[in-house]
Amino acid sequence: MAAQQMPPPAESAPLPEAATPAFSPLYQQIKGLILQSLEAGEWKPGEAIPSEMELAARFRVSQGTVRKAIDELAAENLVVRRQGKGTFVATHAEHHVRYRFLKLMPDSGDRDAEGPASRTILECKRVRASAEIARGLQLRTGDAVMQVRRILAFGGVATILEDFWLPGNTFKGLTAEQMANFQGPTYALFELEFGVRMVRAEEKIRAVMPDEQQAQLLQLPPHMPLLSVERLSYTYNDVPMELRRGLYRTDTHHYRNDLS
């Protein structure tokens, strides 16, 4: 088969530690191969990947094994299954899942009721990474990064002020106009224009008091505490690709989280 079941790699030179037998089931290997194709861009976001039967033939394994591999990819939101149609590369561009990473909800609970967010780009410039930004993005201090500042308003009310930083090499040429004119989520723009797919993210949340400038930009009444949301977004292979710092108003909205 294309994917071989490796025997425990009979290391002649003994490993000093972590001598895990490293047994990896076949479907995990298949998953890895599909992942490689996803990373390499063999299929673009929104496109269908080959059918389970085709993949089974390509990798010389049974359909059930391919199925289990795709099951995991679907569970990680890397692909989306649609019965009768096929399996599709996940994208942030779909109507259905816009705001995939935004957990702020209106207190009414109905995000659609408040209409689409209006975005105001305040700033989009190329700067040198501070030590802190560089650490988050796994760059070196002083490396070029794109820095963006914007305000999101819901129902005409400024609700979120956010800054984010992107690796300068990958996002060379990003402009404020581009972001302002683009219809759809910013992460969809990243997919289309820069080939970067955000796959997962980690958020650290705190309660903070805004400084004067921040309060002014959000047109806040004085002394209103805000939610500080620091998000690190990753593309494939756990490579960090965006650091975002948001300030959320929570007098009319709340951050919603489901635990299980």
Place this chain on the structure above:
Amino acid sequence: MAAQQMPPPAESAPLPEAATPAFSPLYQQIKGLILQSLEAGEWKPGEAIPSEMELAARFRVSQGTVRKAIDELAAENLVVRRQGKGTFVATHAEHHVRYRFLKLMPDSGDRDAEGPASRTILECKRVRASAEIARGLQLRTGDAVMQVRRILAFGGVATILEDFWLPGNTFKGLTAEQMANFQGPTYALFELEFGVRMVRAEEKIRAVMPDEQQAQLLQLPPHMPLLSVERLSYTYNDVPMELRRGLYRTDTHHYRNDLS
């Protein structure tokens, strides 16, 4: 078989809406049957449920079908699989998963480093539910509820002030001593003493300023904003069983969330 594949329930009286064919795969029915046994307490938290082969025999289906049912239960954290040993009813009592619903982390990132939380019960009394509390717990205004107030301290520093409310009928006899003396998570006490297993929860998070009393209880420096975390915890069948309102200090800790 014990579990039958139902034909579309040829309703003679036509349903006005939602005329879904209601096709439910066999493994979903098996899952439902296992769920019933879990609810009924046929197996207690921490105990092993019957092996896949036994369940397959009991329900007259193949092992693969039982397997898929258990897969979903495991994905929902209702059971835990352990290779070579069996499948076990999930519990909040295990060392490994204590703090299952607590997303507050020390900024160091290592929750174990700060040692166990110390709990101080300030209050535990039987009261009548306010309209708001009653709505959350799906009771009637004025119904009896247990109300608890406590402080959690990490490394000697008071970090969380929380109030929670429990249905008075189910939690009759809960005392402050009981909670103070119990070793382990409060949710484990609920399992052992009241037979209530919290299965999932929803949290709404805001940034707030504490009032004077709250600030005093947490020994806070003045004007420090706090995270307000309102949690509704559910037992089986989406029955709400606890409403909790926490105030978290976020100068040394942060609320951590993983998105995908």
Place this chain on the structure above:
DNA sequence: CAGTGGTCTAGACCACTGG
């Protein structure tokens, strides 16, 4: 109607646990 993902089965074998 053909093609897709979704379900179900039966059987073989593997990896892990504990006595």
Place this chain on the structure above:
DNA sequence: CAGTGGTCTAGACCACTGC
């Protein structure tokens, strides 16, 4: 060593989609 969950296969059939 027996018993458990975990993997893999091959084949049949079902439900959904679009032409």
